[in-house]
Amino acid sequence: MKEKTAVKKKKENKLLSVEGIDISIVFISIFLSIFCLVFVYSALAFEEGASKTLFHVFTLKSSDRAIFKTVAYIVVGLAGMSFFAIFNFKDLREKFPLLGNIIFNPVLYYVVSCGMFIFIEIMKHVGSDVGGETEKSALVGGGFLLKANGAYRWIHIPGINISFQPSEISKFLLIICFAIIIYNAGMCLKHKRGIILYLLLAGIPSFLILECSSDLSSAIVVFGILFIMMFVAAPDFKNTMTIFLVIVVAGVLAFGVLIAANHGKEEADIHPYQAKRLLAWLYPEDYPASADQTNQAMYAIGSGGYLGEGIGNSMQKIKKLPEAQNDMIFALICEELGFVGGLIVILLYFLLLLRMYLIAQNTESLFDRMIVVGVIAHIGLQVIINICVVTRLFPNTGIPLPLISSGGSSILFMYLELGLVLNVGKMIERK
Numbered sequence: 001m002k003e004k005t006a007v008k009k010k011k012e013n014k015l016l017s018v019e020g021i022d023i024s025i026v027f028i029s030i031f032l033s034i035f036c037l038v039f040v041y042s043a044l045a046f047e048e049g050a051s052k053t054l055f056h057v058f059t060l061k062s063s064d065r066a067i068f069k070t071v072a073y074i075v076v077g078l079a080g081m082s083f084f085a086i087f088n089f090k091d092l093r094e095k096f097p098l099l100g101n102i103i104f105n106p107v108l109y110y111v112v113s114c115g116m117f118i119f120i121e122i123m124k125h126v127g128s129d130v131g132g133e134t135e136k137s138a139l140v141g142g143g144f145l146l147k148a149n150g151a152y153r154w155i156h157i158p159g160i161n162i163s164f165q166p167s168e169i170s171k172f173l174l175i176i177c178f179a180i181i182i183y184n185a186g187m188c189l190k191h192k193r194g195i196i197l198y199l200l201l202a203g204i205p206s207f208l209i210l211e212c213s214s215d216l217s218s219a220i221v222v223f224g225i226l227f228i229m230m231f232v233a234a235p236d237f238k239n240t241m242t243i244f245l246v247i248v249v250a251g252v253l254a255f256g257v258l259i260a261a262n263h264g265k266e267e268a269d270i271h272p273y274q275a276k277r278l279l280a281w282l283y284p285e286d287y288p289a290s291a292d293q294t295n296q297a298m299y300a301i302g303s304g305g306y307l308g309e310g311i312g313n314s315m316q317k318i319k320k321l322p323e324a325q326n327d328m329i330f331a332l333i334c335e336e337l338g339f340v341g342g343l344i345v346i347l348l349y350f351l352l353l354l355r356m357y358l359i360a361q362n363t364e365s366l367f368d369r370m371i372v373v374g375v376i377a378h379i380g381l382q383v384i385i386n387i388c389v390v391t392r393l394f395p396n397t398g399i400p401l402p403l404i405s406s407g408g409s410s411i412l413f414m415y416l417e418l419g420l421v422l423n424v425g426k427m428i429e430r431k
Contacts, residue, residue, distance in 0.1 A: 016086050020426040022359065028352045029081070029418055032403040033074050033411075035345060039332050040406045041067050042312050043325035066325070066406065073408040077415030084419025085426065106184075109177035110205070116166035117208035120145060120152050124212075151214040151273075153398075167209055167218035168409035171225065172417055174205060175374030178226050182233045183367040189234035195243060202226035216274050217397035221381050228377040229370050281395035290396075296321040297331035297390045301342075308338030325406040327398055330390045345404070349383050359425040368424040375417045378402075 044066050093100025102108065123141030139156060140147045146154035146163045154163040181201070188194030202223055210219040231240050255278060262275040267289050270276045280290035288295075300316035303309065314335045317324040324332045334342040353376055360372040379402050386401045388394040400410045 017088060017426065018086050020428070021085055021422050022355060022425045025352060025355050025418060025422060025425070026081075028348055028355070029403055029415065030078075032345075032348055032352075035333065036074070036329075036404045036406070036411070037067070037070060038311065039329055039336070039404070040070055040325045042314065042336065043317050043329070043332055043406075045312070069408060070406055070411070073411045074415075077412045080412065081415040081419035081422070084416055085422035087423070089423070090427075104180060106177045106180040109173040109180075110201075113170040113173045113177065113205050114208055116155065116170065117205070117212040120155065120166070121208075121212040124152060151398075153213050153215050153218075165407070165409040167213065167215055167222070168407075168413045170205060170209065171218075171222055171378055172413040174222060174226060175229075175371060175378065175417065176420075178202065178229055179367050179370035179374060182229060182370050185233075189230060190236055192239050195230065195234075195236070195239055198230050199227070199243065202230075214272070215398065217385070217399045221378070221385070221399065224381050225374055225377040229374050232373045233366065233370060277396045281392070293322045293328065294389070294392050294396055297328050298392060300328075300331040300335040301391070304335040304338040304341075306339045308334070308336045308341055311336050326400060327386065327405060328390060329405050330387055330401055333404075346383075346387070349379070349402075353380055356421050359421060359428065362428050363424055365424075365427075368427065371420050372424055375421050378417065379414070 089100075089103065093104060120141075123144045126142045126144075138147050139145070140152075143158045144156055145152050146156045148154070153165055153167065155166055156163045178198075178201075181198070182189065185194060185198070189198060206219045206223040206226075209215050209222060227244070234240075258272075258275040259278055259282070262270045263279060263283070267276060267287055270279065276287065276290040280287040280294070284291035284295065296316050300314065300321055303316070309315070314321075314324075314332055316335060317332055321328055321331060330342065330345065333345060337344070356372055356376050356379075360369050360376065363369050363372070382399050382402050385394060385397060385399045386405075389397055389399065400407050402414050403411060
């Protein structure tokens with residue numbers, strides 16, 4: 001009996017272990033990525049003639065490169081998810097205390113998250129800024145920033161020609177950071193002072209995302225993730241709802257001022273661009289240019305009917321539906337696969353969130369639970385916002401559909417988050 005116990009203990013001390021991984025989460029994420037590849041290709045294939053070269057290796061065109069990059073990010077994401085799933089971080093902390101203390105230090109994640117946006121703000125003032133809100137993209141800040149549609153949402157690495165969205169990295173890092181903060185806070189979050197301090201800490205990176213990169217949608221998602229984590233950790237309904245209502249009222253007043261200050265102006269004179277989107281949502285007839293993307297998405301959904309036009313047969317994607325492979329990919333799915341296809345995608349997300357909810361419910365560690373809750377909040381918020389934008393229930397934003405929309409940073413770090421969830425689920429199975 002002692003020998004068996006020793007063997008079991010030795011097995012549990014391994015740094016790498018695949019035992020107990022929730023395969024359903026792996027399969028659902030792969031199915032969603034299959035949707036990604038199929039519909040990103042469908043959205044881009046019409047733009048240029050197909051290459052005749054073997055395997056498209058030597059004469060890759062822009063649409064082919066987009067597919068190749070998407071496949072590469074999915075493969076790297078799956079590899080990252082696998083590593084995060086099988087690596088036993090708690091055993092690492094026991095065997096290598098110094099390295100473990102660095103990994104479980106929230107300051108590291110917080111500084112890196114905020115530092116990326118401070119870097120963007122600094123680099124905005126380096127060199128000559130070219131490209132206004134009407135320009136699709138331009139390299140600025142000495143080649144270290146990619147400016148698109150008036151927003152600085154990408155950091156560019158010169159030489160290797162790779163750009164990434166720091167907001168996607170921040171979501172990943174801040175989930176870990178605030179899971180550690182909540183774990184260390186103890187009973188503090190049950191008091192108003194603790195809640196206010198927590199929200200101030202959560203508000204700083206959210207503010208930097210908005211101020212430095214003009215990315216309101218990501219700022220809202222980041223703050224929403226951290227707020228949900230706090231509420232689940234210390235569900236003091238009265239205090240939390242009071243603060244939440246104050247935030248909502250302040251937000252509504254801010255948007256009301258934007259609308260009042262810009263309504264009636266010509267579209268070209270409306271600033272910032274968030275005001276254009278709000279006005280286009282409320283008064284689409286008065287601002288047809290700003291409302292065009294959502295209008296085309298609605299036409300795509302309507303033309304798909306119940307069973308759709310068939311994969312590759314979308315008409316709205318042909319120079320009508322902007323960013324069909326990115327923010328509006330759900331509209332493309334509904335047009336080509338119909339109501340049934342859209343329902344299948346929603347069901348896959350529901351099953352994914354359900355599996356993660358079961359993991360969160362069954363883990364005894366507060367830190368582990370907060371990691372899973374953060375990922376649930378991230379995926380859930382982005383799915384709800386993206387689908388509501390496409391169906392015109394919300395104003396237009398730049399939020400991608402998780403694991404389906406084209407975008408390397410989003411795909412890669414979403415897989416890493418799922419790897420953390422699998423790691424937590426594996427620990428439950430090993431008890």
